[in-house]
Amino acid sequence: MIRAALFSVMTLFCLAPVAQAQNGTAAVLARTAVEQFSQAIEGMKAADGSQDRVRALTETITAYENGLEAMREGLREASLRETAIAMAFNSESARVSELLAVLMNLPSGSPLSLLHPSGPVGTARAGMLVSEVTPAFQAQAEALRETLEEVQMLRSLQQDAARQLAEGLRVAQDARTELSQAISDRTDLPQRFAADGARVQRLISNAETLKGFAEGLTDIDEAEGVAPMAALSDQIGSLPLPVHGTLLRAYNEADAAGIRRPGWLVATRPLSLVTTPWPATIRYFGPFLDYGNVMILEPGNDILMVLAGMEDVYGEIGSVIPAGTPIGVMGGAALDPEAFLVAATLGTGDERTQTLYIEIRQGGDPVDPATWFAARGEETQ
Template sequence: MRRGATILFGLMALWPALALAQQEPGALARAAAKQIEDASARLDAAESARDRVRALTETIQAFETGLGALRTGLRQATIREAQLSAKLAARDGEIAQLLAVLQSVGNAASPVALLHPGGPVGTARAGMLLAELTPALNTRATALRRDLQDVQALRDLQVDAAERLRDGLREVQQARAALNQAMANRTDLPSRFTADPVRTAILIASTETLDGFASGLSQIAPDDPGAPDLSITARKGALPLPAQGLILRRAGEADAAGVKRPGLILATRPRAIVTTPTAATIRYTGPLLDLGNVVILEPQTDTLFVLAGLDVVYGTAGDVIAEGAPLGLMGAAAAENEAGLSTDGDDAGTDRSESLYIEVRQDNVPQDPAEWFRTDKDG
């Protein structure tokens, strides 16, 4: 009987931790699903919005936030379900032994069960022990039932989350396509200066490095040097990163080949939207050297933001754009849909297969982007 009691109380001690573990991923997944539902409503509203580009941009950002949170919740639910199942499986032997003891007691004739080899005192003590164990047995039976219910609930949660993830991925793709069309149709952007394609082409042809191109570009003065300019110095260090992602490499850190760059590299998910961190003038958009598509922004007269590695770029040189305006989209992995449904590598950066290079130049001198952007707000 003491052996059975030890097993029983050991199993009872296991329940609170398992119950708490189940609640956290479930709440996280449900909150993320709500974010995706809200983003879906935004997508419907964006179709009739007056500023459709802004509405679609905010919708895509909302989808990216919700999808990222849902992946995290789905992954945690999977882990918790596996842990709970493993712990229950590990206790199978002890539960079987306890049930065998109870069955042997239940199968014995009543007069024999009430007798004890130690005489009346032993019989009384055994009766007291059984009286104490009865409520504990009921509690443990309830706990085991709840354990099994939690396993099933977690499995149902995973199925529901996976379906919402598929729907969210499909809708964010629709939003990106709508944004591409809206940007193609947009003709109302103000222009601060008229780009000189000939001078820019000559500069590209004669430049071998991004450093040289950005320095040369800063020498191509706008047609209207007297245009009003707002300083962003007061916001230095508080600017949002252009895309949601994880910092892969900071300024001055060597890569695998030992090459050090003055900018930081942000790892993003496929097709992540890139937006301007502040109001700025576009000085250049298009392919450059071996950096893929590049966007160079001028937020103030002495400062350039260089963003390299985009797949799709919006806008043209000379456009004056507001803070949060879309600049383009990152590239797509070969199997984007399958990768989007997988939670493998989440929080480790391996699901973020695209790299956005961010460089800041002031008076033609590279600056540490960490001094300009909120690099502690990776997402």
């Protein structure tokens, strides 16, 4: 009977999977988020004494946005992992109950009751089985301890996220407020040409399409003798996206109304910062037709980059701005921390409620942005 019971115990250990801690993806992402939020906080402190205040504030906002992405992924990973642990525990509960029943059926009483009926050889074999079961018990206990520690870490991650998010959000809001003024105060950017405001306004009034407006800017160049820019051919295909976002519609892809536009539509979070992906001349910024606020950049000779849909736009027409310079902010309401945490944990909803339109024109004709940017945007969450 002892041998049969011990054999049953060993069978359970052989069949039952041991819960092991995963590769710690959630913890890594959580640490990344904390580091990036910390960078945002330190960047905000440094911005006060920075000679290049615009750059310092831009880095602050960028660090916050990167931290937001890492936190969202970390919370989702933590939720998935905790669910997997709970499912594994529930699936093993029946095996644990069976194991306890086997142990309860082991004979008890005097030492003689542990003797095998077949004699010394059987007793020795039973002892060997017991010695083999003991390490399995220890391994199972260790696995359970590691799993409980992981659950504790995951819950701690979720509890700390609210505090980290609130602090990062406060810093980002302050940085956005100060950024607009810092850009207005900037006087160190070179001017490629002096804008003829009246001429641009006439062009806007007469242009019926974005293409016509872009062609009109080229005509102004020729009339005013604006010097051409350097070629950009060696950078094609490696430019970063100007905003954190997800590709919503590709080049010439029809929308719900069947309308096709020769550019990308990128979904972004509210108040996301938009930056120039390459040094460029600001050719125009302001409202145009139904595009909302439009920023037209000239990153290279005979190349125009059109960015449309921002709530606010920054800069001065004719100035040459370096890569990474903020040129606008998306619209929408400020992040709701509680809603963000719930959606991130459950993996439901999508905070990307704003859209940025990106169009590239070369020689006056639109080209697919896919040939220009290094990435097609983040994966849909």
